[in-house]
Amino acid sequence: MRSVLLAQLRAHAARLVASTLAIVIAVGFVVATLVLNATARSTVLAAVGAQYVGAAAVVTSTEGTSLVDDVDTLTGLDSVAAVAPSYETSVQAGVPGRGGAQYLFVESVADDAALRWQRMTEGTLPDGPGEVAVSERARAEVGDVLTVTSFDETGAEIASEATVTGIVDLSGDPQAGLYGRAFVTPDQARQWGAVDPVELRVAAAPGAGDEQVRSDAATALGARQVEVLTGAERADEAAANMLGNAMALTAVLLVFGTVAVVVAGLVIANTFAVLLAQRTRELALLRCVGATARQVRRGVLGEALVTGLVSSAIGAAAGIGLAALVSALVGGAEAPIPLAGLSVPWYAPLAGVLVGTLVTFLAALAPARAATRVAPLAALRPVDQAPLRSRPGVLRLVLGLLLLLPGIGLMAVGVTAGDVLIALPGGVLSFLGVVLLAQRGVPPVVAAAGRLAGRLGGVPARLASGNATRNPRRTAATATALLIGVTLTSAFVVGAASTRATAQAGLAAEFPTDVVVEGFAGELPASLVGTLTGTEGVERSASVLAGSVTGPDGEPTGAFGVDRAEAAAALRSTEDLVLPGAGEASVPEWLAEVWDVGDGDRVALGGGDPGAQVPVREFTVRVIDADNPLLLDADELRALSPDAALGQVWLRLADSDPERQLEVVDRITDVVAEASPETQVTGLVTMRAEIDEILDALLLVVTGLLGVAVVIALIGVGNTLALSVVERRQENGLLRALGLTRGQLRGLLAWEAVLVAGVAAVLGVLIGGAYGLIGAASVLGELGTIVLDVPWVQIAVIVAVATVAGLLASVLPARRAARTAPVAAIAA
Amino acid sequence: MSVPVMTVPGEPPAAAPAGVAVRAAGLRKTYGKGETAVQALAGVDVAFARGGFTAIMGPSGSGKSTLMHCLAGLDTATAGQVWLGDTELTGLRDDALTALRRQRIGFVFQAFNLLPVLPARENIVLPMQLAGSRPDSGWFDDVVARLGLRERLGHRPHELSGGQQQRVAIARALLPRPDVVFADEPTGNLDSRSGAEVLGLLRSSVRETGQTVVMVTHDPSAAAYADRVVLLADGRLAGELTDPTAETVLDALRGLGA
């Protein structure tokens, strides 16, 4: 049998290309995910653990007690060469030539060279007070003098200066991009507000091992409430903390990998089914000359095993290559996932090859069983012309419904309860049900679509619709593979659109102002409003008066005055920040409690300055969120607080991308700094825009990942067509003899592809859209008001892309079909 | 036994003489190249009269099918010319040839005549639909009635017997009123009763509507339905018979050593 098997493989190698390709892509995807994950892990370990590389042991306090006194205890040990206490603090620092101050996270540098872990891009580490080394993110240069504002224990500001001595290379550290980091001597760190060291890093004396240092230190500090770890242990711990998110990402990626593998499995099963169907006579002949059913089955499964093994191996290699490529591309940039070099864990290629081979083998099981049912006599019978009739598959129907219905029920409960943990299993169950039922549901839809197409596309379209439904099982399997990809893609697209819409509405309500300009000292120059309104990119502005009033409790309190119409125009939302009209006061919750008033109550407010004789005024209370100030109508505030002056300016920016808006915020900051140095500019708009960008990036990544599944499915479409072309050689010859032109024959296959791909795409988008909305509703239900949004354009694009890609998948098979000679019909 | 051979002397005239439906001159067909080359047709000159029913016979491998394919524009000749009426087929491009096949030539094959996905009615009108023309409904009814298919029009091929399938194929071939109908062993897969039925239908279409039919067959009793038998051996014409009977055909074939 082995020689037959090898001969078969050689003869059918070309036909196996499609399933090979499907396996290669799926396995490559899985392996690349695992390798990238391992790479990210080792990169983070190298970056986050860098500071512990030189340390034999690390001491941290468990109960918040100070470690200062322990330094001497440890230094006295024989196995210890040096101890470096790590101080941490933070400062505001101004870099020459750059407006405003930035947040810098300050860490102390070890005195001992062995415990200095920092890699320098440029310059050196600081040696004494007044010197600082910074990370690249601080955007300072060697020689710059930073103006530093630090805070002492009482919170009082201390101004000082520090000269930049070097730039520290933090590449690989996922947090390097978040904020600037400064490295100073321990003394300088204490001057800038650090009190106790957060940990002690201990260097080993020559000849002493890490474990010995750790146990010596632990013994010496036995009575203290501290934890002593070796440097390596501490590094692992730090990396684990950091990688929590990366693990979640890996899980997500593996889910998509699973989708790709399942789709590939469907494509492979299809390929084998068709390959074997074509070889019915061949197999029957084998049976005639004496092969047992077992031998035939073993031959078929052996073929699957070899195909699976070979293509999985290629896939694993491709996956590692892909990971290397991604790492090389992403490594340099400020990427959200830290990657440097390439770490290939032994289990990655192994898992890939195992999964690929197993899936191929499983996919071939059913076709192999069918092959053994071939009667030896089939070799002698003329080719069966009857279209295949699949058995109803009652089991499949029942199982499908058993999965679908409870799944839908769970999702309904999940949506009503706003609980994604209920909806999610419902989604998984029902989707499995959908996949099972697709086998039954797709062919009638294809037939209906075919009738429609037949009316539009003439004879080729009518023939195509007949062809597309003549083997319902194969059509269903082909369409299902595509359906899975399209369903998941559209579920994510729709879900993300609703998430974004909901998030935007929520953010607008919570942060209704794009930019707030506020004076530290209270008062803003009145001319500022005009200047700001004239600034490019600013759409509207509202001036807000700051004054004070006396509450019913007799205590004076600060209040803001707004012109309702003007302010409303400058806000994104007045859902949370209710603006007061004449005779109304918007009272923050906490103040309402103090005053003991509720919504709709009347409250009497007096003048802010007890000396001035101002008549008391009555207001209707509107309670608003606690983090807002007390708001009154501007004119009424002026009446109560005659010295009220411009305290804030609210700005609304023109809608555009985050970078552009950030530029506008920078421009506003410059304008404001020039007019009045004592002001603060808060650009909430950029935060909103960033959340938007993150969602966009996420969506792009997810769509790309699911794209892999769609690509595999489309290979399946091309594959099915290619095999049909081989099967229908005679028939196509007959059509050519009867007068079908080459172009019409190509059209016939194109129609067939469009029917299958189009139906799968439309069904997938409908089902996926529903899943997306259900998912969004159940996830966001926990958060409050849901804004559902259906991105029609993207959905149209998905349908168009899937259909057109199906069309493209038909090009090669169609070319082959068009070469069929008319005599093929007779020369059977 | 010697058989009178109809030879076409000298160069054939460029245009078809009136009354000739299909004609070949100096037709050669070589398969393969070099040492393995097989000469399936080694220079055939033959003409088929309009309104005639001709059978092509000869030993297996003598080139009958090849001749028919070249005459029907299904295959291209290596050398020589073929005319369908006044149209020279040799040298036509594929699309022109395809259009010509669906309008002016009908086919009946031994097996695999019908598209399995289409019901009988659709199979019958397929070539006309491909040509974008509508069958004349009176003529359609007439053809269907003569072939006894009225009750079977909605059935798909696998729901029909072999003889019924062949009758559907004949209806399809006759419907466009082609210049000529080619049939390659149309009764090869049928029992003798269905075979006789099919042959009778072909002959009556010649008698009653003046249809030209060219049929390849191995069966002397099938050839007896024809007006004329053309004999082929080793890719050459090897004689012909007019008003054949099964016996005369058998004798002629024996003379060829078949």
Ligand SMILES: Nc1ncnc2c1ncn2[C@@H]1O[C@H](COP(=O)(O)OP(=O)(O)OP(=O)(O)O)[C@@H](O)[C@H]1O
């Ligand atoms: N596609 C082909 N390639 C190579 N040789 C061919 C091809 N088709 C036919 N031949 C050869 O051409 C010769 C004539 O074949 P053809 O099919 O015309 O014979 P035939 O008279 O129809 O035979 P039969 O009665 O068995 O159908 C044969 O020797 C055959 O082997």
Ligand SMILES: [Mg+2]
């Ligand atoms: Mg033949």
